[in-house]
Amino acid sequence: MRPRVAYDGVVLCAPVTVPYERFSCETAHRWTARALRGLSDATGLKADDFDGFCFASFTAAPDTAVGMVQHLGLSPRWLDHIPTGGASGIMALRRAARAVQSGDADIVACVAADTNHIDSFRHTLAGFSRFSQDAVYPYGFGGPNATFALITDAYMREFGVAREDFGKLCVAQRDNARSNPLALQRSELTLDAYMHARPIADPVHLYDCVMPCAGAEAFIVTTPEIAAKRGLPAASIRATIERHNAFPDEPVQLRGGWAMDIEEMWTMAGIGPNDIDTLQVYDDYPVIVAMQIEDLGFCAKGHVADYIRATSFGIDGDLPLNTNGGQLSAGQAGAAGGFQNVTEGLRQILGQPLGAAVPDARIAAVSGFGLVNYDRGVCTGAAVLEACA
Amino acid sequence: MTMRTPFDKRDPLARRKHRHVPPGARSSALHAMSARAATGRFVLQSCTDCGAATYPPRDACPRCWGSLVWKDQTRGAALLSETVIRTTTDLYFRNHLPWRMGKLALDAGPVAVAHLHADLLIGDRAEMHLVIDKGGNAALFALPAGRNADMQDRQWREFVVPVKDRTVLVSDARSAIGRAIVGALHAAGARLVVAGMAPPARAADLADELLAQDGVQAVPLDLTDPVSIAEGLSKVGGPLDIVINSARFVRSGGVSHGGNLTDQRRAFELSAMGLSRLAQACAPILAARASGAFVDILSANALAPDADFAAYSAVEAARHSLVQSFRHEMRNAGVRVLSILTGPTEDEDHQSIPPPKVTPTRIAKCVLAALEGGLEQSCVGDVATDALTRWMADPALYTREKNL
Numbered sequence: 001m002r003p004r005v006a007y008d009g010v011v012l013c014a015p016v017t018v019p020y021e022r023f024s025c026e027t028a029h030r031w032t033a034r035a036l037r038g039l040s041d042a043t044g045l046k047a048d049d050f051d052g053f054c055f056a057s058f059t060a061a062p063d064t065a066v067g068m069v070q071h072l073g074l075s076p077r078w079l080d081h082i083p084t085g086g087a088s089g090i091m092a093l094r095r096a097a098r099a100v101q102s103g104d105a106d107i108v109a110c111v112a113a114d115t116n117h118i119d120s121f122r123h124t125l126a127g128f129s130r131f132s133q134d135a136v137y138p139y140g141f142g143g144p145n146a147t148f149a150l151i152t153d154a155y156m157r158e159f160g161v162a163r164e165d166f167g168k169l170c171v172a173q174r175d176n177a178r179s180n181p182l183a184l185q186r187s188e189l190t191l192d193a194y195m196h197a198r199p200i201a202d203p204v205h206l207y208d209c210v211m212p213c214a215g216a217e218a219f220i221v222t223t224p225e226i227a228a229k230r231g232l233p234a235a236s237i238r239a240t241i242e243r244h245n246a247f248p249d250e251p252v253q254l255r256g257g258w259a260m261d262i263e264e265m266w267t268m269a270g271i272g273p274n275d276i277d278t279l280q281v282y283d284d285y286p287v288i289v290a291m292q293i294e295d296l297g298f299c300a301k302g303h304v305a306d307y308i309r310a311t312s313f314g315i316d317g318d319l320p321l322n323t324n325g326g327q328l329s330a331g332q333a334g335a336a337g338g339f340q341n342v343t344e345g346l347r348q349i350l351g352q353p354l355g356a357a358v359p360d361a362r363i364a365a366v367s368g369f370g371l372v373n374y375d376r377g378v379c380t381g382a383a384v385l386e387a388c389a
Numbered sequence: 390m391t392m393r394t395p396f397d398k399r400d401p402l403a404r405r406k407h408r409h410v411p412p413g414a415r416s417s418a419l420h421a422m423s424a425r426a427a428t429g430r431f432v433l434q435s436c437t438d439c440g441a442a443t444y445p446p447r448d449a450c451p452r453c454w455g456s457l458v459w460k461d462q463t464r465g466a467a468l469l470s471e472t473v474i475r476t477t478t479d480l481y482f483r484n485h486l487p488w489r490m491g492k493l494a495l496d497a498g499p500v501a502v503a504h505l506h507a508d509l510l511i512g513d514r515a516e517m518h519l520v521i522d523k524g525g526n527a528a529l530f531a532l533p534a535g536r537n538a539d540m541q542d543r544q545w546r547e548f549v550v551p552v553k554d555r556t557v558l559v560s561d562a563r564s565a566i567g568r569a570i571v572g573a574l575h576a577a578g579a580r581l582v583v584a585g586m587a588p589p590a591r592a593a594d595l596a597d598e599l600l601a602q603d604g605v606q607a608v609p610l611d612l613t614d615p616v617s618i619a620e621g622l623s624k625v626g627g628p629l630d631i632v633i634n635s636a637r638f639v640r641s642g643g644v645s646h647g648g649n650l651t652d653q654r655r656a657f658e659l660s661a662m663g664l665s666r667l668a669q670a671c672a673p674i675l676a677a678r679a680s681g682a683f684v685d686i687l688s689a690n691a692l693a694p695d696a697d698f699a700a701y702s703a704v705e706a707a708r709h710s711l712v713q714s715f716r717h718e719m720r721n722a723g724v725r726v727l728s729i730l731t732g733p734t735e736d737e738d739h740q741s742i743p744p745p746k747v748t749p750t751r752i753a754k755c756v757l758a759a760l761e762g763g764l765e766q767s768c769v770g771d772v773a774t775d776a777l778t779r780w781m782a783d784p785a786l787y788t789r790e791k792n793l
Binding site: 121122125126127130131133134135136137138139140141142143145146149150151153154157198199200201202203204248251252374375 | 411412414415416418419444445446451469470471472473474475476477478479481482488489490491492494500501502503504511522524526528
């Protein structure tokens, strides 16, 4: 493989979170507009200034990014629609970064927005993918809970991970959420409450599951010069990776696509996991958090139980993890759940946290995981972001 | 007439329980799998180029992009992981929680999610079955290796039609086939077997030992008369779970010569119109039952005619068509409609035909096996099996060759 071109001349700025709502009677279009308004309020940029638009959503049907630009009055010269859910934030920043770097666009608005009507989760689920419809849903219709229960069950057996270990991650994220005024779940979660929560799909219990909600997340990818001219704090991209349908012959997903590419990411970044100030990973279920801790290189494969037991994950802990509470506490706003990791990582290193700040944070690792097409998440990606001096 | 076990009195004002069916949307490739599962085969797609088996159903080989064909596969598997689903938004599964499913490594190659037998544990060897769910679609079920289907397993029972303790109607219990079925159902532990007796009543009926048994109830039933059907069903003690249509009218004869138009009309009235009358009368009763089923026994001549039995073949073809429409109608009610294809039988109807012929006892066994295996379509005997195989391979050729 050829060495990749560094992400020179590109920065990320203006992380925006539109406050989530458990249910919303509004449309994805409205939530997208709120995200664009948020970007505009934060930067002073107007519709005509955005010459690139990158969009992710599950609930905008029948529209895609195409319908959205006409609906919301954008005239970009670069357009992308990203259907990868939990990996969409990483993929948006990768695509937008190369567009800006090559001059195809100067200012790209990356937006993920989803509404959550009563019953819209059931509808999204029912039409999610052909393999799910043919070969998963007819088997009890447990939705993602059942699919991740099968992964969690195999993972716990294979690597000797206990429910208490997942509980520690969930409790730590809830503690982090308590300083985030936008998190939907901010009441205290004890390990005892976690352990005694009602079972959903064994071994997945209530606090292993995210709460679907409505919301939007957005950020801007542009040049350092444009960011400086507008007085916007910005972060550069040290490295990224992306992989789809990794290890297709492994019978159960015990590792994700990160494991194929992680060495290259740290080589490109020129640093290692120990140099990271905060880690924002996709957290639809704690097993996926544990899997990323391993596959991103924070501990050796199969040793995550020991690592979790020896590490603190609070905002002021050894490894500040999902510092806004993650989706497990802040809520999962559809595809915006795949942007949360990027916006929160960006906020922490730019010194603009929603709640408590990670002390002296300059470098964030962010990681995404998306789209359970059949029995596993198909899309993975990760990036290392560093605040500009 | 006495029943084996007393039936609980129902509250006549109680709200009837809705019978939902599992989610029904499927790809065309999965429907092709269901068409094969309907006969009890365990098939997966294999690549015509590289030979690799694949699952879930695809439209091209994921290894070499070659074409896929359905092939019978080895049934072995090992259970890798499991879960018990305790919440769902689906109305059918909500009524059946908790539901246990798991992931298996199939000996054939792919991994698959399947319904699990209660005794199958992690690491155990399993035997895969392709069953038809209540919505009419193929589903994988993993039984412990070396174990037969277990009618006590709560989840397995959702895919089959239990006979024990059920009330069953046999539409024509005068024929040799009907008599054999009544006997077999009774021996299999049916709560009540209702034996349909076409009028006129005969003195010999009173002395018939088959009908005099506990758990067997003879009722007058004439499928050519809707009033007789309504009256017959009203006499059944307790709600009817299963209807087995064994009625038919077999006469030889051609079309332009050797045919008797009175016989032809009688055959249509009894076999085709009779099926419709019976289906109309019993559909709402079956739809209210947890495991309702309708079984039709029909001739393999339904697939392609025997010119010496032209009218009989035409009637059986009409009946085959009606049964398929009826199956479609009953899908949303979760009622199974099963077809049993048979060749010439060892009875007075087929005295002019040389062997091989199927005995009524064998047909009765096949009816029980189809119910307890949940098979949508079964063949009994070599003639019917041969007919279906040749018809599936090349219907135009089979129709030409059959009468050469």
